[in-house]
């Protein structure tokens with residue numbers, strides 16, 4: 014368990030689905046592998062590239078594709094804006110891949126600042142969007158701290174994968190289609206050991 018500090022905040026998720034609608038969810042090679050293994054879906058079915066110049070800097074690796082632009086890899090959304098893995102059941106918006114959800118879905122409404130001591134904070138605007146804040150008991154953020162540390166390791170590995178891929182595209186050693194990238198990413202993730 015990593016050392017962490019964080020706010021004393023009451024929080025209990027009421028499964029309103031708002032965070033699964035508001036945000037694009039960036040995924041790593043490990044997320045692609047984890048979800049594909051758990052669902053039997055092909056990454057093409059649930060992931061898509063989104064141009065970085067259209068959405069700005071997210072602080073996660075981007076990949077170069079054959080159109081010459083950098084892209085983030087994100088989970089697809091439905092027309093109503095909800096993540097394709099969100100399912101309405103008895104009036105609650107449930108994550109249908111909860112145990113295999115991407116690492117970036119494991120903190121909201123908190124964000125973290127990595128370091129020897131993980132610092133957890135409430136996400137910007139979360140008080141406006143998340144009705145779970147202020148409900149239930151004061152939240153023990155140990156699980157979020159652990160997920161933050163795991164995500165950092167995953168992100169470091171993904172950075173290397175993206176760098177290797179971008180080098181291959183820049184030197185025309187691969188065509189640079191999104192399908193090729195997905196195969197490349199899955200191959201990189203296979204054989205690694207994850208929790």
Ligand code: SF4
Pocket residue numbers: 025026027028029030031032033121122142143144145146
């Ligand atoms: S917005 Fe808050 S309460 Fe709603 S699903 Fe997300 S974390 Fe839960």
Ligand code: SF4
Pocket residue numbers: 032033038088096097098099100107108109110111114115118
């Ligand atoms: S993967 Fe699950 S938690 Fe993450 S945005 Fe989609 S439905 Fe929400």
